[in-house]
Amino acid sequence: MIESNVLLVMLLFFFMAMLFVLSQRLKISYPILLVIGGLLISLIPGAPRISLDPNIIFLVFLPPLLFEAAWYTSWDNFLKWRRSIFIMGFGLVFVTSLAVAYFSVAIIPSFTLALGFLLGGIISPPDAVAATSVLKGVSLPKRGVTILEGESLVNDAASLTVFRFALAAIISGSFVMQEAATEFVILAVMGVVVGLLIAHILYFFLRYIAKSSSITTPITLIAPYIMYIVAEHFEWSGVLAVVSGGLFLSYRAKDYMNHHTRIQTKEVWATVGFLLNGFVFILIGLELPVIASGLDGYSIEESIQYALLISAIVIVLRVLMVYLSAFVPRMLFPHIRRKEVSPGWKLPLVVGWAGMRGVVSLASALAIPLALDSGEAFPHRNLILFITFVVILVTLVFQGLSLPLLIRWVKLEEMDHEVAEKVQIESIRLALAKDAIAYMESHYQEEMKQYETIARVKEQYQRSIRATEDALDDEAKIRLSGVRALYVKVALELIQVRRQGLEKFRSEKQFDSDVIKQIEHNLDLEESRLNHV
Template sequence: MHTLLPFLLAMIAAIVLLNMWAAKLKIAYPILLVVAGLLVSFIPGLPAVKINPDLIFFIFLPPLLFAAAWSISFKEMKKWWRIIGSFAFLVVFFTALSVALVTNHLIPGFTIALGFLLGGIVSPPDAVSTGAITSFVKIPRSTSAVLEGESLLNDASSLIIFRFALVAVGTGQFVWQEAALSFLWMVIGGVAIGLLLGWIFVQAHKRLPTDAPSDIVFTLIEPYFIYWVAEQVHSSGVMAVVSGGLYMSARRLTFLNSASRIKGHSVWESFIFVLNGIVFLIIGLELPEIVDGLRSKGIPLSTAIGYGLLVTGVLIAARIISSYAAMTATLIFRPSVAPRASSGLMRITMPLLLGWTGMRGVVSLAAALAIPVTLADGTAFPYRNLILFITFVVILLTLVVQGLTLPYFIKRIGSFGGIMNEEAEEQARRKMKQGLKQHAYQYLKNKYDNELKGHAGMEKIMKHWEEKTQAADDSWMNEEMKVIFVGLLDSQREYLSELNKDVSVDEEIIRQQLYQIDLEEERLKII
């Protein structure tokens, strides 16, 4: 323990420093973390990093999925549900099937069940990697919502494939009827459990005398509890966490106060950053041990690299083919909902760009590491080290090759800016702020018209919202004025919630303004 703790602390410090370096170089930090982990693994004398396969899902997945569910725009998910659904389920299954058929045909002794197992592991693109890479180029929120929504749901679909394939490898048989019923229970049961527990947690936050620290601690516990309960009844813990997270996210204004939302945002941002960083470092740190396992099984390293390149090519090709197939089907059957492009070239290149966003990362590694070392009868799990190595190659290649070239392709082809026919972000923000100022002015005018006359404090408030200037002296803000001002802020939140129902308004802009209102309310507490 005394040797492992300094190493873990050094890992976290390295994650922070590498993130700073990545920002300076303008590249995605997962790329540097993977490469750094690989280089560090060759330093002699370092303790081996090993995680129990039974705990890997439970440690990393619940908070990562929960945080993703809170950050995504549910309104945008509903708007683009067709393309999100097709990529999250149909494309994942097509990709897993492609990997299964190719590996079964070209890798000696690799069964269809093992192929589906590998396909389930490497089929889901990673939202963290995609988000980190696209942060260096300007893309509309709707495009981000498609990628985030796909990554949120395809984790569930791919892990369901992974679980069934794991059973098939262990038992040597696969009963379709039982699998279909089990699939339905995993999806429906997982969603139901997530919604039920989400409702219970919301009620608990409302009724218990919680403060910001206790609210934050509860939110850290909740995803783990949701996942554990769902897994105990053999449903999908992933679906439960996603559905519970979406339910609670949509009601964050009703059960968390401004202090809990502000402080919780910072805590969760740091927590998720550290978790992602550890996983990406582990990807590199695990490689030497995986290579030793390959050699012990008599598999040449060059052969394993070739298999990794093959599977990576299959993944990229399957995603690009699926992107064009989805676009073609949409244009034929539902042309009214197809994303509009500014030119014929943009129409042709949009599926290519969407197909090129399939970077793999955290979920793929977690699934690969979760493969048991032995089967139920005590024999070694077949091809485990080869599957781990192929997964590592896939993650490394998609991060480095696609990750480094995606920003260039977006800028070269003309960016996603002309793809989605939506209101410009800056124009939408100005429109929202103007409406918010007008709403605040009318709220004070209608509700406190009598108090406005001859009251210096209220006149300053009116001037603040009418002219949008900040009074230099805050001494006028007494307790009575604070009550009025807090009421005004609550009214603004209601206005923004109603405005968010407009599908043409970007929800991210609404959330940014709500965060500013929370900050304003917290500022009142220290005046």
């Protein structure tokens, strides 16, 4: 039994890889193909039916995905557009939950308001992975990318909070607003405290105790699970614990990570994130026929009608709310108009349309318990799951396929006078190369006169480009020469000089933090190559 289940999971992972390659060939977002592929597999006669224990959905999938999102958040950009991010992350989630709750009660017989809020909390948060995957290959202003990524970090916590309280109300049969508000503050604050406390402990261990750099990446993998489990054990917010702890460890990563651990962690998390996200997306397609077969009391036609109507409400409401959040504050507060360039009508339309649902919605839906505390079956569980699956399918496929076409149609352009990323990269490289040349002239003047090889190091920084063949020839000569060790020593010192310049740019905030991370990754790769020469 165990062997067959493991084999099935491995086959799904292999199928995910095949669909990912196909998505690159077809230039279609891979979550879309994974969902469609899973649906097609489930329709094959004799295909195995996969059922997951609802209790492990949150534990297995959510902590690492939330941690990864927090780890790669750009603090500078997040703070710059925090108003729009928080309005979208909290305001839109609560408005969507409220609208879905009352609308579902109005159209679905015997559907209670608590069930409506539960459904609203499940389908309210857009998925950042789906949006960023769809947006690859198209040009989107920096403001739009930052809002979409920052929103996903905030709306997960907001939607899961709505989900948690609605679920508690259904199970217990009672809901007191004052008690819920007090409990919300406690679980939110204590969740953040737990996350930061555990993050500080891990930070101290990694920086002052751990001697082997190979332990850093495994620690980042287990950290989200520790934060989540500890917080949930005390019935506090595990989501906020993971997000707050991930943000802290990411912010202080330069204190305990070297070039090797940065490269290793980046690659490992890219793999883990792809596997977890991919498995969830393909699970959406696999589970849909299973859920449809268990719709007791509802026909397929009725269920699809409910799901499509709710999908339309979710899509239209998001577009309207994005426009309101973009222009109402500008109308009420003159200083915002003076400080921020108007987004126009194009960017809100694109951001509003980029509301694909995904991992968090699916994990929340599958985490609904099978029965109440009394032992009775959870009311309308399969209908809620079916509606969730259809909303994810509609937003992923319909909006996901049309979003690149919409961006090209409106001819969206940068409106914040941001310096182009390529220009920023070249500016940083130019400044760091000048620092490296100045360092060589002050520390290795005699060596450059004595050794031609060392002099060529300076030439490499003076020229903006060197052919790959020449570089390979030079490296071969260095390996054969007697000054190999000196060459490596000089090159490593120059990398440190450039790192110092990079830290200066980071502290002065002259350039985007994403660009600085990209340059830092290039320096890590260069240092790794030199250490293996």
